[in-house]
Amino acid sequence: MPALKISFKATLVIACFILVLVSCSRKKDKFLSRNFHAVTAEFNALYNGYNALEDGRKSLIDNYFDNYWDVLPIERMQITEEIMLPGQSKNENFSRAEEKAVKAIQKHSMSIEGKEKNPQMDEAYLLLGKARYFDQRFVPALEAFNYILYKYPASDKINQAKIWREKTNIRLDNDELAIKNLKRLLRQEKLESQDLADATSMLAQAYLNTKSIDSAITQLEIASNATKKEDERGRYRFIQGQLYNELGKKDSANYAFEKVIELNRKIPRIYMISAHIEKIKNFDYSKSNKYELLELLTELEENRENRPFLDKIYHQKGAYYLHCNLDSLAVTYFNKSLRTNSPDKILRAKNYETLGDMNFNKSIYREAGKYYDSTMTNLVLNSKPYRTIKRKRDNLEDVIYYEEIAKVNDSLLYLVNLPDADRIGYFESFIETLKAKAEKDKLKAEAAERKSAGLVTTNTTPGGNPGTNTAPRGGFPGQATTTFYFYNPTTVAYGKNEFAKIWGDRMLEDDWRWSSKTKSIDVSGGVITNILATASEDERFDPQFYISKIPSEPKVIDSISKERNYAYYQLGLIYKEKFKEFELAKHKFQNLLKSNPEERLVLPSKYNLYKIYEILGEEGEAAIAKTDIISNYPESRYATILNNPDEASAKDENSPDSLYEALYRKFENQEYAEVISKCEEYINTFDSEPIVPKLELLKATATGRLHGYDAYSKAINYIAITYANTEEGKQAQELEANVIPKLANKDFIDNVEGISDNYKVVFKFQNPKPDQVSTFKKTLDEVLKNVKYYTLNASVDVYNPTTTFVIVHGLKNAQVAKTFDQIVTKEDKKKIKEPYFTVSSTNYQIIQIHKNLDAYLSINTN
The missing domain is CATH 3.30.70 (Alpha-Beta Plaits)
Incomplete structure (x- = not known):
C-alpha cells in the first residue's frame, strides 16, 4: 500500500511538470507562459549577462589610462584600431554578455501575431546593444538599439535605448545627429536622475567633439547635479574645470576643481589629486601667497594616501621652485618625479624637457642634449611635440660640436701662452689631483677588500693547512678566493684602476682602443688631452711629460687658433639664427673679433654684431658698428645693404640665395663648367656663410656630371668631412655610405636580348x-x-x-x-x-x- 502511494505521488509530480512545460509554450499567449519565460529570462540569462557586462566594464576602466594633460573624455573607454575577425572579441566578458542576451532572445522571445509578449525582451536587446558597444562593434550595437525603438515603443527602457543609440552615433562620428536627437529627447521627455545625467553628459561629449565648449559646460553642470554616482560627479566637475581653463576663466575653473576636492573620499583619489594640481597650475604668483602654496604642496607630498601620485606632486613642486628661481631644489624634485617610474609618459617627457631647458639656459649643452633624447623616448614618434623636441635636439648637435671645439682649443691656446714657470705650476697642481685620486682609489679598494672578507672561503689544498688563501684565477696576488671574480668588489676596483692606468678614460663603445677615442680631462677650466694611455707610471707624475705634449710649432698653433675662431663664428650664427639667444651670440662674435681672426670672418662677424645690437636695442653700439662697416669696407655687399636699407628689404639679386638659384638653373641646363667656376667664386665671396655648404654640394654634383665618378667621390668625401654638422654634410655622408658604393661598378653588361629592354x-x-x-x-x-x-x-x-x-x-x-x-x-x-x-x-x-x-x-x- 505505501509503495502504491509513493508511485501515485511521483506520477502526479511528473504529470504536473509535463503540464507546465506544455502550457509554457512560446507560441501561446497565456499568463503562465508569459511569466515563466519572463522570470526565466530575467533571473537566468539576463542576470548572468549583466554580471559579465559589469565585469567587462570594470576591466575596461581598470585598464584605461586617463591623460590629464588634455581634456578628459566623458566616458572612460579606450578605442583601439585593432580589426577583429568574425567570432573574435576584444573582451571575453562582453562576448559572454552578448551570448546570454542572444540566448534570452532565442529561448524566451514570445513573438505572437507580430507582438512581443515577453516583457523582458527589450532588456535583452538593450544588453545585446551594450555588449556590442563596449566590444567596439558600433554598427551592430546601433542595430540592437534601433530594434528596441522600432519593436518596443512602449517599453520603460525606451529612453535608455535612445541615449545609448546616441552614444553609439557619437562613437561613429555622427556628432551632429547625436546632438539633434538628444536635444529632442530632452525637450520631449521629462528625464530624471541617472537617465538625465547620461543624456546630458553624452550631449556634452558631442558638443566637445564639435568644439562647442560653452554648451558642453552647461550640459556637464546638469549631469553633475543629476547623477547618482559620485565618481561620475567628480569626473564631470573635473572636466568642467578643464574646459574653463581652455576658455581662460581661471576663477571658474578653480571653483569647479574645488567642487571635486570637496568630494574627497567619495571619488577615486586621482580626481582629487589632479584637481589640486590644476588649481596649483592656475596659481597667481604675483598676487597670492607663495608660502601657503608651498605648505599645500608639502602637505600633499607627506600624506601617505598620496603615495601613488607622488610623480605628479613632485613635478608640481619642482615647477614651484623653478618659478621661484630656486633651480637646485627644482632639479631635485624633477629628478624625484622621474625616480618614481611614473606610468605617465607625458609627465616623464615634461620632466626631461624641463631639465634639458634648464641645462641649455646654463649653456650645459651636452647634458641638455641627453635630456632631450630622453624626452623623445617618452613621446609618440613623429607627433608634433616629438618633432618640436627633435628639431631642438638637432640644432643642439651643432652647438655641442662647436662648443666642444671652442672649449678644447681655448684650453690648448691657454697652455701655449702660459710662461714656463706657470706651466710647471699648472701641471704640478694637476698631478696633485691625480695623486689624490689614486690615493682615494687605493683606500676605496682596501675598504672594499676588508668588506669582502666575509665572502672569503677557505681552501684546503693537499699538503697545506686549512684556511690557506690562494690567488683566484683571474685575480691578483694576495687576494682571497671568492666564488667568482666579478662578485668581489676588491678585484673589480683593482681591475678598473689597472685599466685606467693603461688605457685612460674610455667610452663603452666599438673600437674603444683607438687613440681617437680617448676622452679629455677637465682641470681648472682647461682641457688637457688625455695621454695617460701611453704614459708610464713615472711619466704620469712628471710635469715635463705633459709640457712636452703642448703644441709648439707655429703652424699647429695657428691651425688650432683658426679652428677655434671658426667655432666661435658658427656658434654666433647658431645662437642668433636658430635659438634667438642674442646675448650669447653677441658674446661669441665679440670674443671672435678679439681673437685676431682670419680676414674672411671679420666683416660677417661685424655685420652680425650690428644686427644683434639693433635687436637688443643697443643703438649706440649699432651706430658704431654701422659706421665701421661703411667706412672700412665701402665696396662690400654689407656696406651696400647698410647704405640702401629700403632696397635691401626687397629680394637682392646679388644675395647668396638668389645667386644659388641662378646657378642651379644653369646646372639644369647642363652648363656644368660654368656652374663649377661660379661655385668656386661664390664660395670665396661668401666664405663662412650658411650658403657655402649648399654651393659645395652643387659644385660636387656638377663635377660628377662633367668629370665622372672619381671626382664626384672625392668632392662628396670633402663635404662629408668639412661640413659634417650641416644638412649638406649629413646628406653627403648619406651619399658616401649608401649611394657611391652602388655606383662603383664600371663593368659593362653584354647587350644580350632580354637583359635590357631600352x-x-x-x-x-x-x-x-x-x-x-x-x-x-x-x-x-x-x-x-x-x-x-x-x-x-x-x-x-x-x-x-x-x-x-x-x-x-x-x-x-x-x-x-x-x-x-x-x-x-x-x-x-x-x-x-x-x-x-x-x-x-x-x-x-x-x-x-x-x-x-x-x-x-x-x-x-x-
Whole structure:
C-alpha cells in the first residue's frame, strides 16, 4: 500500500511538470507562459549577462589610462584600431554578455501575431546593444538599439535605448545627429536622475567633439547635479574645470576643481589629486601667497594616501621652485618625479624637457642634449611635440660640436701662452689631483677588500693547512678566493684602476682602443688631452711629460687658433639664427673679433654684431658698428645693404640665395663648367656663410656630371668631412655610405636580348662649333617625327668638357637600334650624316658615371 502511494505521488509530480512545460509554450499567449519565460529570462540569462557586462566594464576602466594633460573624455573607454575577425572579441566578458542576451532572445522571445509578449525582451536587446558597444562593434550595437525603438515603443527602457543609440552615433562620428536627437529627447521627455545625467553628459561629449565648449559646460553642470554616482560627479566637475581653463576663466575653473576636492573620499583619489594640481597650475604668483602654496604642496607630498601620485606632486613642486628661481631644489624634485617610474609618459617627457631647458639656459649643452633624447623616448614618434623636441635636439648637435671645439682649443691656446714657470705650476697642481685620486682609489679598494672578507672561503689544498688563501684565477696576488671574480668588489676596483692606468678614460663603445677615442680631462677650466694611455707610471707624475705634449710649432698653433675662431663664428650664427639667444651670440662674435681672426670672418662677424645690437636695442653700439662697416669696407655687399636699407628689404639679386638659384638653373641646363667656376667664386665671396655648404654640394654634383665618378667621390668625401654638422654634410655622408658604393661598378653588361629592354642611339660631337649641336638636334627631331611604328625622341647630354652627345630614346631592342638608319625614310637618311653608336640604357649610365666611352667603343669594335 505505501509503495502504491509513493508511485501515485511521483506520477502526479511528473504529470504536473509535463503540464507546465506544455502550457509554457512560446507560441501561446497565456499568463503562465508569459511569466515563466519572463522570470526565466530575467533571473537566468539576463542576470548572468549583466554580471559579465559589469565585469567587462570594470576591466575596461581598470585598464584605461586617463591623460590629464588634455581634456578628459566623458566616458572612460579606450578605442583601439585593432580589426577583429568574425567570432573574435576584444573582451571575453562582453562576448559572454552578448551570448546570454542572444540566448534570452532565442529561448524566451514570445513573438505572437507580430507582438512581443515577453516583457523582458527589450532588456535583452538593450544588453545585446551594450555588449556590442563596449566590444567596439558600433554598427551592430546601433542595430540592437534601433530594434528596441522600432519593436518596443512602449517599453520603460525606451529612453535608455535612445541615449545609448546616441552614444553609439557619437562613437561613429555622427556628432551632429547625436546632438539633434538628444536635444529632442530632452525637450520631449521629462528625464530624471541617472537617465538625465547620461543624456546630458553624452550631449556634452558631442558638443566637445564639435568644439562647442560653452554648451558642453552647461550640459556637464546638469549631469553633475543629476547623477547618482559620485565618481561620475567628480569626473564631470573635473572636466568642467578643464574646459574653463581652455576658455581662460581661471576663477571658474578653480571653483569647479574645488567642487571635486570637496568630494574627497567619495571619488577615486586621482580626481582629487589632479584637481589640486590644476588649481596649483592656475596659481597667481604675483598676487597670492607663495608660502601657503608651498605648505599645500608639502602637505600633499607627506600624506601617505598620496603615495601613488607622488610623480605628479613632485613635478608640481619642482615647477614651484623653478618659478621661484630656486633651480637646485627644482632639479631635485624633477629628478624625484622621474625616480618614481611614473606610468605617465607625458609627465616623464615634461620632466626631461624641463631639465634639458634648464641645462641649455646654463649653456650645459651636452647634458641638455641627453635630456632631450630622453624626452623623445617618452613621446609618440613623429607627433608634433616629438618633432618640436627633435628639431631642438638637432640644432643642439651643432652647438655641442662647436662648443666642444671652442672649449678644447681655448684650453690648448691657454697652455701655449702660459710662461714656463706657470706651466710647471699648472701641471704640478694637476698631478696633485691625480695623486689624490689614486690615493682615494687605493683606500676605496682596501675598504672594499676588508668588506669582502666575509665572502672569503677557505681552501684546503693537499699538503697545506686549512684556511690557506690562494690567488683566484683571474685575480691578483694576495687576494682571497671568492666564488667568482666579478662578485668581489676588491678585484673589480683593482681591475678598473689597472685599466685606467693603461688605457685612460674610455667610452663603452666599438673600437674603444683607438687613440681617437680617448676622452679629455677637465682641470681648472682647461682641457688637457688625455695621454695617460701611453704614459708610464713615472711619466704620469712628471710635469715635463705633459709640457712636452703642448703644441709648439707655429703652424699647429695657428691651425688650432683658426679652428677655434671658426667655432666661435658658427656658434654666433647658431645662437642668433636658430635659438634667438642674442646675448650669447653677441658674446661669441665679440670674443671672435678679439681673437685676431682670419680676414674672411671679420666683416660677417661685424655685420652680425650690428644686427644683434639693433635687436637688443643697443643703438649706440649699432651706430658704431654701422659706421665701421661703411667706412672700412665701402665696396662690400654689407656696406651696400647698410647704405640702401629700403632696397635691401626687397629680394637682392646679388644675395647668396638668389645667386644659388641662378646657378642651379644653369646646372639644369647642363652648363656644368660654368656652374663649377661660379661655385668656386661664390664660395670665396661668401666664405663662412650658411650658403657655402649648399654651393659645395652643387659644385660636387656638377663635377660628377662633367668629370665622372672619381671626382664626384672625392668632392662628396670633402663635404662629408668639412661640413659634417650641416644638412649638406649629413646628406653627403648619406651619399658616401649608401649611394657611391652602388655606383662603383664600371663593368659593362653584354647587350644580350632580354637583359635590357631600352637602347639608345648616340651621336657624338667632339669640340662642337657654336649652334652645331642645337641645329643637328632640330633636324633630328624632324626626322624622328616621320619614323613609323616607333615613338622616338631626342635629347642633348654633356659627356665631358669637350664632348657632347645627342641621344635618340625609345628603342626597345638592340637590333632595331643598330639598324636605326634603316627605319628612317630615304629623304631623311640624307639629312642625318653624322656617325652614331648604340648602347643599352644600363651601359650608357655606366659611361656617363665613369667617363669610359673609349673602353666601351673598343669592346664593341672588337
